[in-house]
Amino acid sequence: MERYYVEKCPRCGGRVIEKEVTEVLYGGVNTAILRVKAGVCLLCGERLYAPEIVRKFEDIEMKLEQQKTAEFKPLGRSYQVVF
Ligand SMILES: [Zn+2]
Numbered sequence: 001m002e003r004y005y006v007e008k009c010p011r012c013g014g015r016v017i018e019k020e021v022t023e024v025l026y027g028g029v030n031t032a033i034l035r036v037k038a039g040v041c042l043l044c045g046e047r048l049y050a051p052e053i054v055r056k057f058e059d060i061e062m063k064l065e066q067q068k069t070a071e072f073k074p075l076g077r078s079y080q081v082v083f
Contacts, residue, residue, distance in 0.1 A: 018037055033075065
């Protein structure tokens with residue numbers, strides 16, 4: 001898999017290191033949580049993803065939106081709480 005591709009943060013110029021991060025994706029009423037490798041800026045925390053990862057995110061968000069979630073592992077239920 002392709003790695004993040006810059007060593008300097010485009011936002012602040014800080015050093016970028018590779019890290020495994022938890023990303024939450026939303027589509028419609030559905031949510032997906034995934035662990036992915038990202039470039040993370042040590043100064044401002046900006047996350048940088050390889051273009052193929054971004055495409056994967058878009059694909060997952062579209063599937064969430066269209067309720068095509070059969071391939072995803074259920075984690076539990078989400079609740080809306082009204083005060
Ligand atoms: Zn930065």
